[in-house]
Amino acid sequence: MERFLLKKLLAWKTSPYRKPLIVKGVRQVGKTWILKEFGRLYYDNVAYFNFDENEEYKQFFDTTKNVNRILQNLSMASSQTISPKKTLIIFDEVQDCPNVINSMKYFCENAPEYHIACAGSLLGIALAKPSSFPVGKVNFMQVDPMTFEEFLIANGDSNLSEYIQTIDTIEPIPDAFFNPLYEKLKMYYVTGGMPEPVRIWTEARDVNVMQETLSNIIEAYERDFAKHPNVNEFPKISMIWNSIPSQLAKENKKFLYKVVKTGARAREYEDALQWLIDARLVHKIYRSTSPGLPISAYDDLSAFKIYLVDVGLLRRLAKLAPTAFGEGNRLFTEFKGALTENFVLQTLMTQFEVTPRYWSQANPPYEVDFLIQRDNDIFPIEVKSESNTTSKSLKKFKELFPDKVKLRIRYSLDNLKLDDDVLNIPLFMAGQTDHLIELALKEKSV
Template identity: 30%
Template sequence: MVALQRKAYSRFEFWKQHKSKQALLVTGARQVGKTFLIREFMKANYSNVVEINLADDAAARRSFAAAEDADDLMLRISVAASTRLVPRETAIFFDEIQECLSVMRHIKQLVDKGDYDFILSGSLLGVKLEGVDTLPGGYLTQVEMFPLDFEEFCWANGLPQKAWEKARESCLAHVPVVDFIHEQLMKLFHRYLLVGGMPDAVNAFLKSGTIDQVRVVQSEIIRVYKRDIAQYAPKTHRLVIQNIYDLVPSELTGTSKRFKFSSIENVKRFNQVTDEFLWLINADVAIATYNATEPKHPLLISKNDNRFKLFYSDVGLLTSTFIKRASIDLLDGGTSMNIGGVYENAVAQELNSHGFATYYCANKRLGELDFVTERANGDVLVFEVKSGSSYRTHASLTRALNDPGNGISQAFVLAETNVEVYGDVTYLPIYAVAMFHIDD
């Protein structure tokens, strides 16, 4: 596996440089590259490393669970470690921490002593790390990892950083991107729709340059997710959870793209399946974009928990469920198939990984706005996503902007185009969603 450049790495470095008495907790769904990146980080920053996988090492798991206090746990770690513990020089890495949450209870005391650096990694599949929430504040620095975002995908494919920076500068200044950079980014974005950001899938693409091996990897990741549903989800919910996960692609190719609960066998209302949806969302394998009835800050006030669009956490996993022939349309930005849901999945994924909470706005007065979100300063941003050539037609967005009672700060249409500005609407290339960050 190639050491892909990941943004999370700089956050690991920041933790090491600025921590006082804190452990590093790395979370995220399976297969997003947590363990690999932590190993690369430890290799570069520590002369001595201890790694204990709590899913694979049953003996260590039983031993740690029996620890009476922090000193007892430290003794048990020293016994389980395959290398000698050297104070001030050793990183102790607990992988799959959700398999032995009792370790979390002693982290405060262990980091207080300051003898070793502790790194923990956990996937949220089937087990929400509720123990984290009960720890006193200040003893954990949490970094959530996602699939590669589009910028990281561009790095992997050799796009010069200066080209990315030039494009971002143009998009944020609302001026056209230089043609040759724009064309390269559009080409890469269409490939990103097929490959997605799962590291193994990206590496398969970089190695082969074809889609076949990529789809093999993606199919295996989906099988892993389904095995986790079968193993970790509550027994009474497993079949429904898997049914919901399998329905996502067909729901996104529908007209409204909103998940219809009636699509689930014997289900008519959301309260019948609330726990099942939350399991997928908390496991980080699905992203929910909830309905907000008004495009006003704070959006949370008008949030409707019972209506939402459900996306896969990785757009490549979504497109891997389609027949391979559909890849022709995705590669060329064609419109002979309904690819609007694919574009929306990519947008939801990008905004989610950049810290935005995503909503869609739907009411009888306005119609529907694809994505409504807000920056850290409260500015409300609207993104309409257009996969076809008629991207300047957007009746709902026009009505929303013409209503002075709405609180929209900026309105964007993401489409197969370069940057254009007409009135209050800025038209951006679809890849430009990757250039928005919540703190900008």
């Protein structure tokens, strides 16, 4: 497998402003693998410490804040060599180790010559707790599910991945590339981007084992729900989680608590929902009232959508069988195109610093699926699950905010093209959105 995040890790290693690194991401997204692979490629050796497997290692951080003594104890207890600059030190499963996390402050201040990376499941939950935390003394990095381009490489289609990444003009994609990319995207909808299902599919082509692996990941997440400090929240988290396919199957995908349970109220379930957000198992997308800057200033906090961390997990949670792969466009259009919206949102989350929003009005009803903030511009996005599309909501959005729309973006199964100020991006090129916007803006300015 190849993960593009290795380039960011290398930039961290060589930065003169490097601090201890905290790597976040959901369970089984590949945090440990990518850190070990990074260490193998770019360091003389890796010193790996798992605080779940070896709980006794926690004591070294309880008794002292002297980082040299901590490292000496760890080295002797594990028989691993630790050298400044030459060793990548990995602290894994640190989510229940506040003293380990807090020690990053002292590594940053007193031993910057050591290269340290921390990882752990549910780290977002741990970091949300009001415990001692080394503010300003660490770097953060997010590990997300594999992108479509990474999936292509794992699937033996490096030529297609390279082609997507080298496009430098807005012009139609030749059929020799368009058709196989369209088919491979359906395959990605089936497997998703979690590394283990991708590995099983690309190596063995075994649908049943791949399905079982996705189910096991979902079950592992559901077991984690019980780790909420308030046991009363556990059933609420489960109900929200299981309602997500139903929420996204609605024509209007706005999250409704009554879909979770009849008569449910926000105040009863908002803590449970926040747990899922902090765990990064779901993404929360607020409705925006206007395309102003900063985009967060125009959030309607009472209206939002919820998407899953990965399109393959959403397909499995929704019990949509992989056989839909062979039924034309069904994977793209099934339950109101929810898989497609979820896929697009996944790709946007990894490309832009600011979390996307959406825009809608009730009377008459119009909705723009996403708004993205790129530098100091806001771009409206419409997601279509089919080809031959019309974009009434994009048109209405421009009528209402003519001075704030440099470019409108539509994802669909149509080919790549720039029609006046509407940039149509084939769904399989969603991961190149930032680059394509740049190309389109240059073309419009000529």
